[in-house]
Amino acid sequence: MHGGSERLAAVVGWDLWRDGVVPGDVAHPGEELQQVAARTDAVLGRVRPLLDEGDVAVVAHGHLARLLTVR
Incomplete structure (x- = not known):
């Protein structure tokens, strides 16, 4: 820490x-929650089209993985 x-x-x-x-x-300064959410949404925007072809694995640290799950 x-x-x-x-x-x-x-x-x-x-x-x-x-x-x-x-x-x-x-x-x-770190990131504001809104900045992390926007970054997370950008990742999901890239992943969603790939799901048409099958499963997709996304690797992230714990907090970002939680946000990906929630979003």
């Missing part, structure tokens, strides 16, 4: 999905 994530992980009951993350600094 890095910086803000370590501080949040130390808070009893903290949950990433409910409570979010501490924004990064100017050099490492």
Whole structure:
């Protein structure tokens, strides 16, 4: 974990999905949820046509995989 994530992980009951993350600094601001959702939708836009030909495997880290599932 890095910086803000370590501080949040130390808070009893903290949950990433409910409570979010501490924004990064100017050099490492991170992404807003809307930016991640747009990126996820772009991936799904590329995948959907491929499903006509059969199964498609998409590999992503845990949080993005969750968003792919929800979207």
